[in-house]
Amino acid sequence: MQQTVSIKVTPTSKSKIESVDWENLPFGKVFSDHMLVMDYKDGAWQEAEIVPFGPIEMHPAMSAIHYGQSIFEGMKANRTVDGDVVIFRPDMNAKRFIESCERMCMPTIPEDLFTELVRKLVEVEKDWIPSKEGYSLYIRPFLFATDEFIGIKPSETYRFMIFTCPVGAYYSEPVNVLIEEFYTRASEGGVGRAKVAGNYGASLFPARKGQARGYHQLLWTDGKTHSYVEESGTMNVCFVIDGKLVTPSEDSDTILRGVTKRSVVELAKHWGMPVEERKVTVAEIVEANKNGSLTEAFGAGTAATIAHIAKIGYRDTDLVLPSIESRDFSNKVHAYLDDMKAGKVEDPFGWILKV
Ligand code: COI
Numbered sequence: 001m002q003q004t005v006s007i008k009v010t011p012t013s014k015s016k017i018e019s020v021d022w023e024n025l026p027f028g029k030v031f032s033d034h035m036l037v038m039d040y041k042d043g044a045w046q047e048a049e050i051v052p053f054g055p056i057e058m059h060p061a062m063s064a065i066h067y068g069q070s071i072f073e074g075m076k077a078n079r080t081v082d083g084d085v086v087i088f089r090p091d092m093n094a095k096r097f098i099e100s101c102e103r104m105c106m107p108t109i110p111e112d113l114f115t116e117l118v119r120k121l122v123e124v125e126k127d128w129i130p131s132k133e134g135y136s137l138y139i140r141p142f143l144f145a146t147d148e149f150i151g152i153k154p155s156e157t158y159r160f161m162i163f164t165c166p167v168g169a170y171y172s173e174p175v176n177v178l179i180e181e182f183y184t185r186a187s188e189g190g191v192g193r194a195k196v197a198g199n200y201g202a203s204l205f206p207a208r209k210g211q212a213r214g215y216h217q218l219l220w221t222d223g224k225t226h227s228y229v230e231e232s233g234t235m236n237v238c239f240v241i242d243g244k245l246v247t248p249s250e251d252s253d254t255i256l257r258g259v260t261k262r263s264v265v266e267l268a269k270h271w272g273m274p275v276e277e278r279k280v281t282v283a284e285i286v287e288a289n290k291n292g293s294l295t296e297a298f299g300a301g302t303a304a305t306i307a308h309i310a311k312i313g314y315r316d317t318d319l320v321l322p323s324i325e326s327r328d329f330s331n332k333v334h335a336y337l338d339d340m341k342a343g344k345v346e347d348p349f350g351w352i353l354k355v
Helices: 063-067 090-103 111-124 197-212 259-270 282-290 328-341
Strands: 034-041 049-052 070-072 075-079 085-088 136-145 158-167 175-179 217-221 228-232 236-241 244-248 275-278 294-301 305-314 317-320 352-354
Touching: 034 111, 049 111, 063 136, 070 090, 070 197, 085 111, 085 328, 090 111, 090 136, 090 259, 111 136, 111 158, 175 228, 197 217, 228 236, 228 244, 228 282, 236 259, 236 282, 236 328, 244 259, 259 275, 259 294, 259 305, 259 328, 282 294, 282 305, 282 317, 294 328, 305 328
Parallel strands: 175 217, 175 305, 244 275
Antiparallel strands: 034 049, 034 158, 070 136, 075 085, 075 136, 085 352, 136 158, 217 228, 236 244, 236 294, 294 305, 305 317
């Protein structure tokens, strides 16, 4: 059931849309004209408002800054070839947002309300959806604690916001990833499964060390033994080994439940490809590369979409993967997801929300 909410909209007096260079959109640096704001206080969500995009005021003791009660989501809107505005699987993000809220002691937003707030802002910002192929309107919902108090306890007040950015690809080329065997992104019982701001902050230092060695991202391994592959910096990770789609299962607390990755798994099954969601060892990836059975490796994420992995750094060597052109599955799944968002193929799964 779709929730209907009345949202006050205060339009901007001066749109920035004319100043956008639509041919050169860096990821996450161009912001559309409006944002949605909804506060939580006295144990209840207040009315949501859409207001001109701009800076927000904050108290120096605002608890999110000090103790990190801060979570976010990412999704995308596109315009189809028929001119419809669509959002890809926002219900999945809404569910994951609830999980993140619960893990961080934050008030949840009901799935229908979350989806409706996203839909409404996209409706207001629909002219900001880029028309160039492979481009989208990235949607960033986020929630942070706003108590003006420096004692440690869950905040009693919060602010939920959504803004949007017209974006191109997050990665403009196939990525090189480095298997990380010392630093840990997440450990069992931690917050790795939630989309918590601090997970990303904590990954910056190890990622910078990898970048200094020429890699775009790290390929994280489990915190206990560093022998199982988990996910990469901005995306989940998938492999094609012996014609099977192999990807780390999300049973543990340590892997983010990716919407794109779930869609990849569901499509592979739909197309009759064998899928193994299970623990994946570093040793088997090294061995599969050596014996030629590792034919594809890619990241899957909202921002990253399907990002081919060209090279996997392992200790002092590089596992070089087959050419991008030869990668039948990841090329097919990438094209299919793009086509679905562009309305060029049917959506038999009910993944597309028309705005
Ligand atoms: C996304 O794919 O939406 C993400 O949140 C990853 C990244 C931009 C932090």
